[in-house]
Amino acid sequence: MQTTDKNRRIVLNERPKGEPNDNTLRLEDASIPQPGDGEVLLRTVYLSLDPYMRGRMSAAKSYANPVEIGDTMVGGTVSRVVTSKNKRFNEGDWVLSQGGWQDYSITNGEGVINLGSDTPNPSWALGILGMPGFTAWAGLEFIGEPREGETVVVAAATGPVGATVGQIAKLKGCRVVGIAGGEEKCRYATEELGFDACIDRREGDLKEALKEACPDGIDVYFENVGGAVFDAVLPLMNPHGRIPVCGLVAQYNATSLPEGPDRSPLILGTILTQKLRVQGFIIFDTFGHKFPEFQKVMQAWLKDGKIKYREDMVEGLEKAPQALNGMLKGENFGKLVVRVGPDA
Amino acid sequence: MQTTDKNRRIVLNERPKGEPNDNTLRLEDASIPQPGDGEVLLRTVYLSLDPYMRGRMSAAKSYANPVEIGDTMVGGTVSRVVTSKNKRFNEGDWVLSQGGWQDYSITNGEGVINLGSDTPNPSWALGILGMPGFTAWAGLEFIGEPREGETVVVAAATGPVGATVGQIAKLKGCRVVGIAGGEEKCRYATEELGFDACIDRREGDLKEALKEACPDGIDVYFENVGGAVFDAVLPLMNPHGRIPVCGLVAQYNATSLPEGPDRSPLILGTILTQKLRVQGFIIFDTFGHKFPEFQKVMQAWLKDGKIKYREDMVEGLEKAPQALNGMLKGENFGKLVVRVGPDA
Numbered sequence: 001m002q003t004t005d006k007n008r009r010i011v012l013n014e015r016p017k018g019e020p021n022d023n024t025l026r027l028e029d030a031s032i033p034q035p036g037d038g039e040v041l042l043r044t045v046y047l048s049l050d051p052y053m054r055g056r057m058s059a060a061k062s063y064a065n066p067v068e069i070g071d072t073m074v075g076g077t078v079s080r081v082v083t084s085k086n087k088r089f090n091e092g093d094w095v096l097s098q099g100g101w102q103d104y105s106i107t108n109g110e111g112v113i114n115l116g117s118d119t120p121n122p123s124w125a126l127g128i129l130g131m132p133g134f135t136a137w138a139g140l141e142f143i144g145e146p147r148e149g150e151t152v153v154v155a156a157a158t159g160p161v162g163a164t165v166g167q168i169a170k171l172k173g174c175r176v177v178g179i180a181g182g183e184e185k186c187r188y189a190t191e192e193l194g195f196d197a198c199i200d201r202r203e204g205d206l207k208e209a210l211k212e213a214c215p216d217g218i219d220v221y222f223e224n225v226g227g228a229v230f231d232a233v234l235p236l237m238n239p240h241g242r243i244p245v246c247g248l249v250a251q252y253n254a255t256s257l258p259e260g261p262d263r264s265p266l267i268l269g270t271i272l273t274q275k276l277r278v279q280g281f282i283i284f285d286t287f288g289h290k291f292p293e294f295q296k297v298m299q300a301w302l303k304d305g306k307i308k309y310r311e312d313m314v315e316g317l318e319k320a321p322q323a324l325n326g327m328l329k330g331e332n333f334g335k336l337v338v339r340v341g342p343d344a
Numbered sequence: 345m346q347t348t349d350k351n352r353r354i355v356l357n358e359r360p361k362g363e364p365n366d367n368t369l370r371l372e373d374a375s376i377p378q379p380g381d382g383e384v385l386l387r388t389v390y391l392s393l394d395p396y397m398r399g400r401m402s403a404a405k406s407y408a409n410p411v412e413i414g415d416t417m418v419g420g421t422v423s424r425v426v427t428s429k430n431k432r433f434n435e436g437d438w439v440l441s442q443g444g445w446q447d448y449s450i451t452n453g454e455g456v457i458n459l460g461s462d463t464p465n466p467s468w469a470l471g472i473l474g475m476p477g478f479t480a481w482a483g484l485e486f487i488g489e490p491r492e493g494e495t496v497v498v499a500a501a502t503g504p505v506g507a508t509v510g511q512i513a514k515l516k517g518c519r520v521v522g523i524a525g526g527e528e529k530c531r532y533a534t535e536e537l538g539f540d541a542c543i544d545r546r547e548g549d550l551k552e553a554l555k556e557a558c559p560d561g562i563d564v565y566f567e568n569v570g571g572a573v574f575d576a577v578l579p580l581m582n583p584h585g586r587i588p589v590c591g592l593v594a595q596y597n598a599t600s601l602p603e604g605p606d607r608s609p610l611i612l613g614t615i616l617t618q619k620l621r622v623q624g625f626i627i628f629d630t631f632g633h634k635f636p637e638f639q640k641v642m643q644a645w646l647k648d649g650k651i652k653y654r655e656d657m658v659e660g661l662e663k664a665p666q667a668l669n670g671m672l673k674g675e676n677f678g679k680l681v682v683r684v685g686p687d688a
Contacts, residue, residue, distance in 0.1 A: 062617045063583070226612055239407070240630075245616045251609045260604015265595045267608050268570055272589045272624040273406045279623075280616040286584075 001316070002043070002103045002341035007032045008317055009072045009102035016057055018255045019328070024057065025073065025101075025321045033106045040089045040112075042079035042097060042105050047317065047338040048126035049075070049324050051224075054252040063282045073101040076131060077340075078115070078122045092117050096125040101320055103340060127160045127335035128302065128309040131283060134294045135246050136164035138287040140222060143244035143279045148173035150219035151238075153210070155179040155229045157189045157198055158310065160335035161246065165222045167307050170194050174220075177213045179206070179229055181330040188333075192308060207232040217241075226250045234267065237274050245280040253328060310334030345660070346387070346447050346685035351376045352661055353416045353446035360401055362599045363672070368401065369417065369445075369665045377450045384433045384456075386423035386441060386449045391661065391682040392470035393419070393668050395568075398596040407626045417445040420475060421684075422459070422466045436461050440469040445664055447684060471504045471679035472646065472653040475627060478638050479590050480508035482631040484566060487588035487623045492517035494563035495582075497554070499523040499573045501533045501542055502654065504679035505590065509566045511651050514538050518564075521557045523550070523573055525674040532677075536652060551576040561585075570594045578611065581618050589624040597672060654678030 002008070006029045013026035035041045056067045056074055067074055077099030081089045086109045089095065094115040099105035115122055127133060144165075146152050152169040156162040157178025166176045166189065178189040178198040189198035197213040199206065210232045217238040223230060227250030237243070271278060281287065301307040312334040314323045320338045327336050346352070350373045357370035379385045400411045400418055411418055421443030425433045430453045433439065438459040443449035459466055471477060488509075490496050496513040500506040501522025510520045510533065522533040522542040533542035541557040543550065554576045561582035567574065571594030581587070615622060625631065645651040656678040658667045664682045671680050 063619070223612070226609065230608075230612065245612060248609070248612055248616055251613065254609065257605035257607060257609060260606055261601035262604055262607050263601055264574075264607045264611055265570065265592070265598065265601060267611055268567070268574065268589060268592055269595065270624075271622055272592055273626075275407070275624045275626055275630055277621065277623040278615060279621040280619045282617075282619055286619055 005032070006030065007102055007104040009100070010317065010320060011072050012057060012067045012069055014069065015059060016253075019253045020054070020057065020321065020325055027318055030102075032104045035083055035085050035106050038086050039106050039108050040081055040086050040095075041083040042077075042095060042099055042107060043082050044077045044079045044099050044103055044105065044317075044340040045094075045343060046078040046123040046126060047075050047099075047101060047320060047340050048077065048131070049314075049320060049327055049332075049336040049338060050131070051247050051249045051252060051328065053324060054328055063285065074098060075100050076126050077105070078125055079105070080344075089114060090117065094119050094122045096130065101317065103317065123311065123313075123337050124309065126337055127311065128164060128307065129295060129298055132160035132335060133164050133298055133309075134287070134291060135283045136161045136222075137168060137294050137298065138283060138290055139244035139246050139281055140165050140168055140220070142287065142290075143277070143281065144169075144220040144222060144242050146172050146174045146220050149175070151175045151177065151214050151216055152220040152222065153177045153179070153214065153218050153233060154222040155201075155225040156249065156330065157195065158185040158193075158333055159224070160309075161224050162222070163189070163193055163310065163334075164307065166195050167193055169220070171301075171306060175214075175216070177210070177218075179210070185333060188310075201229065207235075211236060220244075222246070224249065231263075234270055237270065237276055239274050241274060241276050243276060243278040245278060246283070249328060249330075312336045314338045316340075349376070350374065351446055351448040353444070354661065354664060355416050356401060356411045356413055358413065359403060360597075363597045364398070364401065364665065364669055371662055374446075376448045379427055379429050379450050382430050383450050383452050384425055384430050384439075385427040386421075386439060386443055386451060387426050388421045388423045388443050388447055388449065388661075388684040389438075389687060390422040390467040390470060391419050391443075391445060391664060391684050392421065392475075393658075393664060393671055393676075393680040393682060394475070395591050395593045395596060395672065397668060398672055407629065418442060419444050420470050421449070422469055423449070424688075433458060434461065438463050438466045440474065445661065447661065467655065467657075467681050468653065470681055471655065472508065472651065473639060473642055476504035476679060477508050477642055477653075478631070478635060479627045480505045480566075481512060481638050481642065482627060482634055483588035483590050483625055484509050484512055484564070486631065486634075487621070487625065488513075488564040488566060488586050490516050490518045490564050493519070495519045495521065495558050495560055496564040496566065497521045497523070497558065497562050497577060498566040499545075499569040500593070500674065501539065502529045502537075502677055503568070504653075505568050506566070507533070507537055507654065507678075508651065510539050511537055513564070515645075515650060519558075519560075521554070521562075523554070529677060532654075545573070551579075555580060564588075566590070568593065575607075578614050581614065581620055583618050585618060585620050587620060587622040589622060590627070593672060593674075656680045658682045660684075 157180040186198035224247040226248035530542035568591040570592035
């Protein structure tokens with residue numbers, strides 16, 4: 001439990017081979033840090049859990065530096081200001097920062113967004129109004145470029161990215177087909193989010209089901225999982241189709257490449273003959289300058305009830321490692337957030 | 345030899361498994377067709393040989409319909425008008441058309457470009473001023489988007505696409521690294537075309553050589569071959585790199601996928617972490633509206649001596665099958681054109 005006399009933090013204990021296990025992360029106690037001049041002490045209220053975190057546990061070359069052994073795991077947080085020696089922040093303000101997996105953190109304010117003292121749904125800054133929502137919007141708008149009447153497919157359909165991609169595509173007049181794990185999620189995607197169809201990846205033949213759900217082929221596939229879903233999607237892509245790639249959750253725990261045959265000629269061949277555009281992006285890196293536009297658009301959609309948002313809230317910092325593992329297997333239902341401490 | 349009393353034509357005899365052999369194509373004699381109202385009889389002077397032709401021999405789904413068994417092989421031709429019953433064409437005019445692998449063809453003029461009666465280098469319409477040159481220009485300009493100081497890599501560096509890509513990239517102030525088969529071609533690429541480096545893919549370790557030639561990584565890889573070159577390029581791609589895909593010659597004769605492991609997760613993973621844009625295009629299909637602009641730009645460059653162009657001329661229609669096979673192995677040196685008949 002969060003207290004006022006120590007800083008619990010979860011550090012990287014060893015680099016995982018495959019799925020993270022009990023030895024991967026370690027909960028330890030530290031003293032609460034003291035802010036210096038121009039700095040702010042933050043108390044974590046909400047910690048975001050996101051698939052990219054698996055990547056940071058590995059030493060492999062990626063778009064961001066790995067977490068070092070013994071260092072606190074990185075992560076987006078919504079926190080409250082405990083003590084401020086920085087004019088931009090007042091005691092009690094809600095802030096969005098990269099506080100990491102711990103109760104308390106220090107910041108000089110750089111890259112920290114002040115959400116004010118009276119913000120509704122502060123945790124949404126980690127989801128629909130933050131990185132996942134922005135990923136969905138920018139990837140779909142600027143790479144997916146969906147046109148009315150086209151078919152858009154997205155996996156992890158009830159996750160914070162997938163659900164948002166699908167709902168935006170519906171607003172643009174597309175046929176939207178989701179893929180999700182389990183009947184309950186599929187029902188949510190069609191009944192609550194308004195998807196035209198949602199395929200349960202745990203039931204039956206994914207390729208056949210997808211073909212049936214996409215009688216006119218696929219124009220945009222928003223790639224956030226990879227693996228079997230990508231395999232099923234590829235042969236159905238229409239000429240001039242677009243595949244924004246924001247994540248590949250299905251392969252993050254892989255310790256080696258899958259058995260052959262080597263299907264890379266098939267991928268390149270399809271890209272050529274179908275004239276596909278496949279483009280990876282790392283949201284703030286690629287589209288950072290679009291963030292203000294995103295916030296304006298998304299806030300309006302939320303206000304008008306055009307976009308729905310669901311959180312999967314886990315209670316307690318100590319539950320974070322298990323919850324992250326569950327997410328990598330698709331066990332969460334909505335945006336996974338850890339409540340680390342009370343609001344006030 | 346071309347005569348005035350019969351039409352030699354090369355037809356698809358059977359679909360090849362792997363590399364085309366002596367049974368794939370068949371030379372046969374037919375009577376010279378007669379033009380009806382609005383039609384024109386053309387005599388083939390030059391036949392273009394291009395890698396895409398291998399694809400048309402196969403029944404597999406592609407961007408264009410396959411040639412049917414017994415049908416004349418398709419191909420771009422520069423021909424002269426023998427008889428015209430169409431106002432747009434006069435006897436003796438040079439025309440660029442899809443005449444196919446034969447001495448004579450009939451057209452109603454649709455899609456046929458009249459080059460006039462006194463055009464210099466009429467065969468260039470099959471190369472630097474036609475499909476391959478346009479492919480190089482548009483793929484580089486609109487997908488590759490090279491910026492000054494960036495590194496551009498292209499294979500088949502002395503072929504009509506590769507040589508043009510590299511020379512345009514040099515005009516834009518890029519470092520240009522070619523890959524070609526053999527010392528002579530490599531020397532031509534650096535000494536005649538002005539490439540900064542050219543790697544002989546037949547000598548030594550391609551990956552090592554490429555790494556050495558691209559000390560700042562690769563920003564644009566113009567993909568026209570696939571296979572081992574793609575494998576060597578991928579790990580060197582810089583963040584936000586672009587890969588226009590116009591051809592995959594190295595895999596056109598493949599009868600099955602290569603042995604494992606399956607490297608597709610590696611490709612997708614690199615696209616994601618390096619934020620790559622990989623985009624296939626079929627030139628007239630994707631960029632057809634840009635053709636007039638291309639012609640203007642390229643004609644000016646040729647006039648100013650800024651772009652050099654080399655043809656590999658084969659004498660006689662009957663040599664076309666063997667020449668096509670050679671090209672699929674990289675044996676041509678410059679744009680491969682068959683002289684089917686005399687100029688006049």
